[in-house]
Amino acid sequence: MDLYAENILDHYRHPRNKLPLPAGEGRGLPVRSSEGAKAGEGVEEVTHEEVNLSCGDALTIGLSIKNDHVTGVGWEGSGCAISQAAMSLLSEELVGKSLKDIDAMKKETVYELLGVPVGPRRFKCALLCLHTLKNAVRKFRKEEVRGWSETVGG
Amino acid sequence: MVRKLTMTSAFLRRTLHSPILNLDAIRRQFPLLNQQIEGHPLVYLDSAATAQKPQAVLDRMEKFYTEENANVHRGMHVLAERATVAYEGAREVVRTFINAAHPEEIIFTKSCTESINLVAKSWGRNNLHKDDVVLLSILEHHSNIVPWLQLKEEIGIKVKWVDIDDRGQFRLDHFIDIMDDGGVCLVAITAQSNVLGTRPPLKDIITKAHEHGAVVLVDAAQSISHGATDVRALDCDFLAFSGHKLYGPDGVGVLYGKRELLQAMPPFLGGGMMIKEVRSDAFTSADLPQKFEAGTPPISEAVGLGAAIEWLGQFSWKDIEAHEQALIAAAIIELRKVNGLQILGHPVGAQNFAPVHSGCIGFTIDGIHPHDLTDILGKKGICLRAGHHCTQPLHRALGITASTRLSVGIYNTLEEIRSVPAAITAAQSTLRSAFPLR
Numbered sequence A: 001m002d003l004y005a006e007n008i009l010d011h012y013r014h015p016r017n018k019l020p021l022p023a024g025e026g027r028g029l030p031v032r033s034s035e036g037a038k039a040g041e042g043v044e045e046v047t048h049e050e051v052n053l054s055c056g057d058a059l060t061i062g063l064s065i066k067n068d069h070v071t072g073v074g075w076e077g078s079g080c081a082i083s084q085a086a087m088s089l090l091s092e093e094l095v096g097k098s099l100k101d102i103d104a105m106k107k108e109t110v111y112e113l114l115g116v117p118v119g120p121r122r123f124k125c126a127l128l129c130l131h132t133l134k135n136a137v138r139k140f141r142k143e144e145v146r147g148w149s150e151t152v153g154g
Numbered sequence B: 001m002v003r004k005l006t007m008t009s010a011f012l013r014r015t016l017h018s019p020i021l022n023l024d025a026i027r028r029q030f031p032l033l034n035q036q037i038e039g040h041p042l043v044y045l046d047s048a049a050t051a052q053k054p055q056a057v058l059d060r061m062e063k064f065y066t067e068e069n070a071n072v073h074r075g076m077h078v079l080a081e082r083a084t085v086a087y088e089g090a091r092e093v094v095r096t097f098i099n100a101a102h103p104e105e106i107i108f109t110k111s112c113t114e115s116i117n118l119v120a121k122s123w124g125r126n127n128l129h130k131d132d133v134v135l136l137s138i139l140e141h142h143s144n145i146v147p148w149l150q151l152k153e154e155i156g157i158k159v160k161w162v163d164i165d166d167r168g169q170f171r172l173d174h175f176i177d178i179m180d181d182g183g184v185c186l187v188a189i190t191a192q193s194n195v196l197g198t199r200p201p202l203k204d205i206i207t208k209a210h211e212h213g214a215v216v217l218v219d220a221a222q223s224i225s226h227g228a229t230d231v232r233a234l235d236c237d238f239l240a241f242s243g244h245k246l247y248g249p250d251g252v253g254v255l256y257g258k259r260e261l262l263q264a265m266p267p268f269l270g271g272g273m274m275i276k277e278v279r280s281d282a283f284t285s286a287d288l289p290q291k292f293e294a295g296t297p298p299i300s301e302a303v304g305l306g307a308a309i310e311w312l313g314q315f316s317w318k319d320i321e322a323h324e325q326a327l328i329a330a331a332i333i334e335l336r337k338v339n340g341l342q343i344l345g346h347p348v349g350a351q352n353f354a355p356v357h358s359g360c361i362g363f364t365i366d367g368i369h370p371h372d373l374t375d376i377l378g379k380k381g382i383c384l385r386a387g388h389h390c391t392q393p394l395h396r397a398l399g400i401t402a403s404t405r406l407s408v409g410i411y412n413t414l415e416e417i418r419s420v421p422a423a424i425t426a427a428q429s430t431l432r433s434a435f436p437l438r
Helices: A006-013 A081-091 A099-104 A107-114 A123-140 B002-007 B009-016 B023-028 B055-068 B078-098 B112-127 B146-155 B172-181 B202-211 B259-264 B299-312 B317-335 B370-379 B392-398 B414-418 B420-431
Strands: A043-052 A057-066 A069-078 B106-109 B133-137 B158-162 B184-190 B215-219 B238-242 B253-257 B275-278 B283-285 B341-343 B360-365 B385-387 B403-407
Touching (some): A069 A081, A081 B370, B055 B078, B055 B299, B078 B106, B112 B184, B112 B215, B158 B172, B202 B215, B370 B385, B370 B403, B370 B420
Parallel strands (some): B133 B184
Antiparallel strands (some): B275 B283, B360 B403
């Protein structure tokens, strides 16, 4: 099947949970609280940016977290269709997940969401979203961010 | 557009409509080109990354391994002699090709990158001191940037940069200003940009640098396959290139250096071959060129490179340049038909098509990342290169993160160039996003 399948292109053209950054506010993301879980008591937020320096793909993820569960998600980014569509697809999976659920996510999780085989040329495009997500969670836990080999297994 | 085409019609007639080289005969000699990718004929427009290899090179390397293979310079038997004769024969072919005065001025390395590193680590460490200036252009490839940044970290040299103008041309006025400021000990400059295809005025640069007592290293990785290289006419002090962009094999590079400079330099790598004598507490270096060829050199690769140069020698540079300029001119005309496409160094309204770009052109398309574009084109058999092409400072200066590059070789045809715009337009409609990417 084609890497540029219609569902991928749809997410690229109409990204879900993508929120424009207010001008001048750097990478501090407003996080969309979905499912009626408004930012409120006990809700903490974390934002984290990762880039693929080699091609210029960039993603910033914002998470609202309450009781170790994701209550809201937003993201901002630029780059190729694969990186942006994968982020959009992954963002739809996050609300309601526990941080342990996110810990358990592997690169195959993203590949299944994309639904097409991702070759060696494009795996960094496809997995930038997961790399950013894993490090966002690490940052939330006050842990050091890690390299690709540890976040997504190479 | 019509007016522009009219203005250049003489040029176009001369170049686009008259066969300069017998392309059918040339293409038959490149077995790789004769294949289909998912039902589409292969259109290889990535020769700036690596050129394909003619049968003559493949045959010569096979002959080496089936009839001559042995290690060089260290054996009395018949094969050792054959291998040494083949290897040293290749050195002589390279010497003639770039018009060096002496064969020992030709050092075989593993790549153009290693050649530049050799100069930085040997000549640089031995001759540069804190606050000495190494002058680069913003066009440089990382391989002619990072070795100097390493010396900056190591011994505190200063690295300065010459700008380009809006046509992507080296700014000679800026260069002269920096030279006149003083302190420049080395000018390390590309002969041809691997992204824009522009060529700095080497002769002017070298003359000016020498007036100030600076040494000049030329990175000829891109230019070497697109025009004549004459190190004595240029009077450059060092010149580096690789075999694989010259229709030869990968794994072999060349460093040319003026003999008196090379003789005064300490060895780069230590090991076998590069020594005269080794004692338990000291060694003495071999004479040139072995001093800089530690370990078993890329023997079959050097022999293959020699074969590539001899193969290329059947064509005149005049014909090669005319053919490739026609391809580049056609690429510019064709690509300008694509909506939202900007050719780097070729601003809207620019009228002269050539010879501003040699060998390649770089471009961007609004709203489409080069990786998406080249992935989709690749499935149609069209091979273009995407990314920053190991020129992040240049891309930063151009205000972009990545670009797409179309590069040509002796075997490309006008039909191949003309197949590109429609494929790009199709990719655009596949990808066209509802909003422009930032």
